[in-house]
Amino acid sequence: MREINGRTRVCGLMGYPVEHTLSPLIHNTLAQELGVDMAYVPFSVEPGRLKEAVEGARALNLAGLNVTVPHKREVISCLEQIDPLAQKVGAVNTLVRCGDGFKGYNTDLTGLQRAMKEDGIELAGERVILLGAGGAARAVAFLCAYAGVSEVWMLNRTLKKAQAVAAEVNQAFGRECIHGLALSDHEKIPKGSYLAVQGTSVGLFPHVEDVVTGDAGFYQKIHTGYDLIYRPSATKFMQLVRAHGGKAYNGLKMLAYQGIQAFELWNGVAVERAQAASVMKKLKEETGAHE
Ligand code: NAP
Numbered sequence: 209m210r211e212i213n214g215r216t217r218v219c220g221l222m223g224y225p226v227e228h229t230l231s232p233l234i235h236n237t238l239a240q241e242l243g244v245d246m247a248y249v250p251f252s253v254e255p256g257r258l259k260e261a262v263e264g265a266r267a268l269n270l271a272g273l274n275v276t277v278p279h280k281r282e283v284i285s286c287l288e289q290i291d292p293l294a295q296k297v298g299a300v301n302t303l304v305r306c307g308d309g310f311k312g313y314n315t316d317l318t319g320l321q322r323a324m325k326e327d328g329i330e331l332a333g334e335r336v337i338l339l340g341a342g343g344a345a346r347a348v349a350f351l352c353a354y355a356g357v358s359e360v361w362m363l364n365r366t367l368k369k370a371q372a373v374a375a376e377v378n379q380a381f382g383r384e385c386i387h388g389l390a391l392s393d394h395e396k397i398p399k400g401s402y403l404a405v406q407g408t409s410v411g412l413f414p415h416v417e418d419v420v421t422g423d424a425g426f427y428q429k430i431h432t433g434y435d436l437i438y439r440p441s442a443t444k445f446m447q448l449v450r451a452h453g454g455k456a457y458n459g460l461k462m463l464a465y466q467g468i469q470a471f472e473l474w475n476g477v478a479v480e481r482a483q484a485a486s487v488m489k490k491l492k493e494e495t496g497a498h499e
Contacts, residue, residue, distance in 0.1 A: 210240065217246040218268070219474055222261055222283075223276035226250035230491060231274055234467035237490050241483045244475050246271065253279065262286040266309060272474035273303040273310070274467075277343070287312045296380050297350045299343075302470040313473060316344075317351045319466030326481075327457050329403060329432060331355035337397060337404040337430070338362045339420050339445075341369040341388070344436050345407030349373055353381040360386045361397045363420075365408075394426050404449070406435040411443040419444040427452035435459060441497035460497060464488050 221231050227250075235248035253261040258279050263286075265273055275283045280299040284290060287300070288309030294300045300312035324331065334357045338345055341364035352360045364370035370388035377386045389396060410418050433449030438460040446456035464487045468479045491497070 210245070212247055213245075215245060217244075217271040217474075218249065219246060219272040219274075220249040220251050220265075220270060221274040221276060222251050222253040222258070222265075222279055223274075224252055224254055224278060226252050226276070229276070230463065230494060231467055233490055233494055234464060234487055235471055237487050238468065238471045238479060238483065241486050242475075242477055242479070244471075244477065246475065255279075258282050259286055262303075262310065265303075271305060272470065274470055275301050275303060280343075284312060286310070293317060293350075293354060296354070297347060299347065301466065302473060304473045313470075314347070315466040315469040315473070316347055316462075317354070319464075319469050320348065320462045321351060321355060322469065323461035323465045324434065326461065327434075329434070331357050331403075333358050335400055335402045336360045337394075337402045338407060339391070339405065340364055340407035340409075341366070341373045342407070342409070345405075346373050346376075348405050348407050348436075349377045349386050350380070353377050353383070353385055357385060361389055361402075362386055363389050363391045363394055365391050391420060394421060394423070397429065400429060401431045402429050404430045404433045406433060406437065406443070406445045409437070411435070411440075411445055412437050413439040416440050417444055419448060422448065424452065427454070430454045432456070436462060438463060438491075438497065439495055441492075441495070458497070460491055460495065461488065464491055 229250050232248050239246045283300050289311040291313045294312050294314035302313040302315045303310035336357050338360050362370045367390040374386040374388035378384050410420050427448050430449050433456040435443045435445050436459040437443050438458045449456040
């Protein structure tokens, strides 16, 4: 156990609720692994009190913060500066000190990209099926456009939401690469071989037998399935992708890398693969994942 003293840098998480967050595990593991004198604390910030909380963080000289639900959009109005990609997406999950204030970044996106790269997935030129149009899937749609995929078929139960996100992303990047479609119309996706990102909450523990579709024709189009869910470690969606010959990954590495990149930004260090592997090991132990 490291000793906290007068020189310890304090970072933390602002969200509501924060009771079940895995972020302290990630950051305290990294601090230990890299020998950085930093402590990480979750702060429960009620809706409507975010501005006060950011001002308090400045006054307390906190070294950096993560921001989670429901504050990722609203926090932008509390920043001195913002990274261009985070600005485009309109969501910030990491605050880094800049002068007397904070600069905002979105390591959910860059972390997912790094996690995918490590699993051998390159988004540039890829054909993508994206399931969902909520907060997480919206972020993935931005990442896909940013990383230069050739096309994205965004499938959602509520068609209007998929169409709205598609229009927003296409406008932000000036090209028609995202196509909104109702989940029930998945057979309209052209024949081909796709990377599928599962960004809905269907299949999340304890509803582990649920899946957006069980249709074999759908899974035959998928060479790799990436589920953003990490509880359970192998979702029904992942099992079906594998049963049809594809590779499948869960969202634990995405979670790890959004934290790792925040840690790098706060402390000016580079986290190596072996150190990232220690974080993954701890996360697997904590979530009971055996993949
Ligand atoms: P959200 O904003 O509430 O969106 C939920 C999405 O799931 C919507 O597209 C919704 O469709 C769809 N959905 C819900 N129930 C459905 C059902 N019965 N049938 C079909 N579609 C259904 O949630 P979120 O924040 O985007 O999170 C989505 C998932 O991503 C969660 O499971 C979360 O654990 C995971 N996630 C993982 C990470 C990570 O680091 N690995 C980070 C963020 C999120 P409608 O629009 O039709 O309601």
